[in-house]
Amino acid sequence: MAPDLLNKLLVRGSRRGRIVEVEAYLGPHDPASHAYRGPTVRNATMFGPPGHLYVYFTYGMHWCANAVCGEEGDGTAVLLRALAPVAGIAAMRTARGGITREAALCSGPAKLCQAFGIDRRYDGADLTLAAKTAPWLADDGTPPPATPGNSKRIGISVAVDHPWRWYVSGDPNLSRRG
């Protein structure tokens, strides 16, 4: 499912961004996944029904967001790693503390959450409903890339060899060149 999320839109209020980079985390079978050691209070949303947002806090200051993709009980999710800003860019700049370069607004998993104002409040949000204030996912008809870029995952220390990162090749908003 991870590459199929490429080119979908993350929407929150007036802010819109096209998903250009994701990583898959395969639940209890994946040592790099928060779900590896089974359900806890923190990762409960991952084990819930698909189509919901799993938001977690890390490094003492950052939020990151995933789309839950497995059936209830599976614990599988896709980390949203980078977006191409589409609308609400002024609001993103403000939320990002005045960063001016557009390609730096959403070019990382914690950056896009900061740009969209996503935190614990939206853990568990239903991504299939066009909500007023909560984040959701829209499909404007743009298909995923026919041949997405693919690489190892970033920032993990175990299960590092699985090529479970996918991205829109050459997009300027990637967290790394690709």
Place this chain on the structure above:
DNA sequence: CTTTGGATCGTCT
């Protein structure tokens, strides 16, 4: 351009 270190705290051991 690449490398390095600091910030900062919830979560699980």
Place this chain on the structure above:
DNA sequence: GACGATCCAAAGG
């Protein structure tokens, strides 16, 4: 008590 699905500024080449 250790560390993390990160980011940024500063320093070095």
